[in-house]
Amino acid sequence: MLFDRLKFLVLPNNETGSIGVISKSITQDGGKIISTCDEIDQCTVVLINDAYMNPQRSQLVRQEIFKREFTLEYEKVIHLIEEKGLKCLPTSTIAKCLKENRLDLNQYSTISQLLGIIDISDDSVPLSNGTSSEESTDVSPDTTDDNVHQSTESKSPSSTQKESDGKLKPILPQGDNSLLVDAMDNLFTKYNSEGDVFRARSYKLAKASIENTPFRIKSGDDARKNLKHIGPSIAKKIQLILDQGYLAGLNETLALSSHLNYFMNCYGVGANLAKHWDTLKFETFDDVVKKAPQDMFHEWSILLGWAYYEDWGKKISRKECEAHFQIVRSTLKLIAPKYEVEILGSYIRGNENCGDIDLLFFRENCEDTAELGTVMGDVVLELLKQKYVQCTLQMNPEIGKYMESVIQGLFKTCGIQVPKIISRRWRKDKTLKKYFLGVKLTQHEYAQYYSHRLNEEYQKLENVDKYMSRSSNNASALPVCRRLDFFCCKWSELGAAKLHYIGSKEFNRWIRLRAISQGLSLTQHGLFKDDKLIESYDEREIFKHLGLKYIEPRSRIEGQWEHHVMETHNI
DNA sequence: CGGCAATACTG
DNA sequence: CAGTAT
DNA sequence: GCCG
Numbered sequence: 051m052l053f054d055r056l057k058f059l060v061l062p063n064n065e066t067g068s069i070g071v072i073s074k075s076i077t078q079d080g081g082k083i084i085s086t087c088d089e090i091d092q093c094t095v096v097l098i099n100d101a102y103m104n105p106q107r108s109q110l111v112r113q114e115i116f117k118r119e120f121t122l123e124y125e126k127v128i129h130l131i132e133e134k135g136l137k138c139l140p141t142s143t144i145a146k147c148l149k150e151n152r153l154d155l156n157q158y159s160t161i162s163q164l165l166g167i168i169d170i171s172d173d174s175v176p177l178s179n180g181t182s183s184e185e186s187t188d189v190s191p192d193t194t195d196d197n198v199h200q201s202t203e204s205k206s207p208s209s210t211q212k213e214s215d216g217k218l219k220p221i222l223p224q225g226d227n228s229l230l231v232d233a234m235d236n237l238f239t240k241y242n243s244e245g246d247v248f249r250a251r252s253y254k255l256a257k258a259s260i261e262n263t264p265f266r267i268k269s270g271d272d273a274r275k276n277l278k279h280i281g282p283s284i285a286k287k288i289q290l291i292l293d294q295g296y297l298a299g300l301n302e303t304l305a306l307s308s309h310l311n312y313f314m315n316c317y318g319v320g321a322n323l324a325k326h327w328d329t330l331k332f333e334t335f336d337d338v339v340k341k342a343p344q345d346m347f348h349e350w351s352i353l354l355g356w357a358y359y360e361d362w363g364k365k366i367s368r369k370e371c372e373a374h375f376q377i378v379r380s381t382l383k384l385i386a387p388k389y390e391v392e393i394l395g396s397y398i399r400g401n402e403n404c405g406d407i408d409l410l411f412f413r414e415n416c417e418d419t420a421e422l423g424t425v426m427g428d429v430v431l432e433l434l435k436q437k438y439v440q441c442t443l444q445m446n447p448e449i450g451k452y453m454e455s456v457i458q459g460l461f462k463t464c465g466i467q468v469p470k471i472i473s474r475r476w477r478k479d480k481t482l483k484k485y486f487l488g489v490k491l492t493q494h495e496y497a498q499y500y501s502h503r504l505n506e507e508y509q510k511l512e513n514v515d516k517y518m519s520r521s522s523n524n525a526s527a528l529p530v531c532r533r534l535d536f537f538c539c540k541w542s543e544l545g546a547a548k549l550h551y552i553g554s555k556e557f558n559r560w561i562r563l564r565a566i567s568q569g570l571s572l573t574q575h576g577l578f579k580d581d582k583l584i585e586s587y588d589e590r591e592i593f594k595h596l597g598l599k600y601i602e603p604r605s606r607i608e609g610q611w612e613h614h615v616m617e618t619h620n621i
Numbered sequence: 622c623g624g625c626a627a628t629a630c631t632g
Numbered sequence: 633c634a635g636t637a638t
Numbered sequence: 639g640c641c642g
Contacts, residue, residue, distance in 0.1 A: 241639085248625055252639035281640050320636045349631070349636090395638095408638085443637090444630060484629065486637080535638075537629095550627085555638080562626040573627055574638095 052153055053081030057094040060141070061127070062119035087126050096131055096138040096161065103140050103295075113165075113268075113292065131161045165266070225266040230273075230288055231257055233297050236304055237287075243310040245321030254556075255279035262609045267292070309333050315509050317355030317362060317443070336514045339464045346466060351443045353460040353518075356511075358441075358488055360521035361531040363509040365403035370499045373491060374407050374534060381432055382411070386425045389413045394551040395535075400604040406533035408551050415541050422538035423481030430485050430536065440520075440531055443486040447476045464518055485536040496529035543575050545589035550574035557606040564596055572596075 058081055084094065117124050131138070137158040234257035241250035259277040260267065267273045270289030273280045280288070291297050309332075313324035316335070323345065332338050335356050338345055346352060355362070366374075375393045382389050395408030411426050427446050433439040434452045441456055442449055461467065490496070511519055522528040539547030550558065551574070565572040570579050576586025577595055585591045593600050601614050 237639095246639090249639050251625070252641095255640080279640060283639060318636065322635060351631085351636095406638095480630095482630075484638080537638085551638085553638090555626090559626050566624095566626080571627085575628085 051080035053079040056081045057084045057089060057091065058082065058097055059084055059090060059094055059127075059131075060097045060099070062099060062117070063121040065121065085121075087122055090127070090131070090136075092136075094136055096136050097141045098138050099141055128161060128165075136161065225263055227260050227263060227267050229291055229295070230260050230267060233287065233291055233300060234260060234284075236300055239311065240300075240303055240307050243307045243314055243321060243324065245325060247321075252279065252281075253284070256284050258556075258609050262612075312512070315363065316352060316359055318349055318352035319355065334512045334515050335518065336512075339466065343466045346464070347461065350457050350460075353457065353464070354441050354443065354488065356515070356518050357460060357520040358531050359511050359515075360508055360519060362488070362521075362533055364506055364530055365405060365508075366407065366532055367403055367499055368397065368401075370491070370496075370532075371397045371404055371407050373495060373499075374489065374532065375409070377438060377491075378409060378429065378433070378534070381436075382425075382429050385428050385432060386413070389425055392548075394548060395553060398552055398603045399554065399606055406535055408535045408537065410547060410551050411536060411538040412541055412544060412547075417540045417542060419483060419538065419540060420481045422540075423483050426485055426536050426538055427481065430487065433487075433489070438491075439487050439489050439534075441488040443488075444482050444484065445476075446482060450476065460518065483538055487534040487536065488531045489534045490529040490531050493527070493529060497527065500527045539574070541587075543586045545592055546572070546576040546586040547574050549589050549592060552603050552606060554606055554608065556608055557601075557611060560611065561596065561598075564598075568596065570596070 060083060064083055064085060084090065120127065138161055139158050234253050238250050238253040238257060241247075241253065256277075256279045259279050260273070263277060267277075267288065269292060270285035270287070273288050274282065274285035287297055309328050310321070310324045312333075313319045313327055313335075314321065327338055327342075327345070330342065332341065335346075371393065375391075379391050382391050390412055392410045392412075393407060394410050395406065396404040397407060411422060411429075413422070413425075416422060427449065430439060430442060431448055431452070434442070434449065442453055445453055491499075506524070511521075520531065522530050537547070537551055549561075549572075562572045565577065570577055570584070572578075572592070577584045577592050584595055590600050599614060601611050605611055605614065
């Protein structure tokens with residue numbers, strides 16, 4: 051018989067009305083319902099009342115009530131189940147098994163998985179990282195790629211974590227609050243796409259707090275009292291999620307902002323423009339071109355954002371970053387041998403994959419930003435001629451000449467005839483201090499990196515918008531267009547500039563807030579007190595002035611640097 | 622309650 | 633200046 | 639939305 055010699059333990063108890071039918075079926079098929087701890091053994095199967103599971107049946111919800119409803123001793127039962135690694139089934143599956151006359155225990159979770167606890171013996175650590183990208187959406191590549199390493203970077207934490215009810219010992223102190231983290235991330239995305247940046251920021255900070263919490267959050271109040279950046283509103287939402295397994299209405303509001311997100315993922319389209327288009331009921335870029343073409347040629351860089359929408363959402367391997375760096379550096383050395391260029395950004399923070407490549411230009415003892423800007427412009431121009439640079443998002447007159455045909459082509463493709471707009475008047479006296487570029491390796495150069503991106507996920511264009519795409523087809527081995535950002539700094543500001551361009555964005559905000567709290571101001575130009583420069587050349591000195599010990603670039607990742615503050619305070 | 626990092630480029 | 637970007 |  052199907053359930054021969056199997057014992058069934060029903061949780062939270064086997065007294066609930068609806069259990070009657072099930073237990074009868076089990077008994078008829080050779081199984082036995084048990085009702086004491088002593089009967090639990092290797093042949094026991096745990097049945098969980100469906101009312102305490104989320105819709106996907108992957109997690110326990112309403113755990114407070116679940117615990118309260120136990121007739122047996124909760125701690126003891128859970129410990130036994132965990133110790134023996136018993137499988138847990140939603141009660142509803144019994145009916146299904148009977149119908150199919152098949153029971154495959156292997157497809158079900160252990161109690162640790164249901165509780166969201168990772169067992170030490172289980173080395174397939176299922177780290178949850180939704181990654182919006184960011185930043186990113188995170189829109190900005192920086193924010194989205196920061197999570198990539200979390201799993202490898204997080205050293206196995208000391209297992210001396212003291213929990214209030216510490217019976218469930220063999221667990222990693224890394225609590226899995228992924229339901230909460232995902233909700234915070236979604237709320238961040240929602241408010242960010244609505245342009246409510248400060249509210250969005252609150253959710254981002256709350257998310258970071260929760261991610262760094264080493265234990266499972268048990269209640270909204272628990273979170274509000276013990277974690278930073280959790281106030282009454284978020285606490286309430288946390289409680290709802292813990293009780294119900296989800297946040298009512300969240301998915302619906304996310305769906306409402308999906309068009310905003312689609313637009314905002316395009317370079318040059320921010321919250322305002324996205325909202326504007328959404329108000330006009332536009333859903334695709336094609337809608338915009340057809341119904342409000344002014345919005346497109348008003349800011350031509352949006353056309354480039356559209357054309358490279360997909361490529362610019364793809365990640366770059368460290369190896370490929372290095373290849374780009376070498377190309378730029380060798381060109382720079384030909385044009386201006388005394389100049390230096392350094393690769394900063396997420397690459398230097400050690401990310402395995404980067405959203406873009408940030409390059410900082412400078413020359414020993416050079417304080418002349420006009421000269422720095424000119425040299426960068428010359429490098430861009432040379433690389434444009436070599437067809438390495440596909441497009442630029444800022445232009446001086448010379449670069450503009452090269453870009454004109456590109457932009458004309460884009461206008462033509464999307465059916466807007468506005469040729470004259472491009473002949474704009476450039477500010478003669480001004481040399482740009484930054485250039486954002488789209489660049490491609492040659493097919494030959496790119497070939498060795500191709501395998502890295504076979505299964506890569508990235509934000510796709512809607513089909514009706516694909517006619518403008520200049521992104522590489524994912525099935526082809528053609529090079530992907532990459533975002534390369536050029537910046538420059540005065541020699542005397544090298545330290546402050548590195549600090550700025552290494553980031554991460556959240557790290558910069560954090561350390562600058564710290565400066566503010568000490569009556570100082572930190573920018574890419576230096577650390578100031580009442581507009582008077584304190585330090586700008588030496589990165590380490592800046593840390594010292596802020597009462598911090600030096601934080602390695604690799605630690606300037608979300609949630610990593612706070613430890614350093616603790617250390618400096620404790621020592 | 623006001624503040625939330627600070628700055629560069631475009632039109 | 634507002635908007636978007638880093 | 640949270641903090642001081």
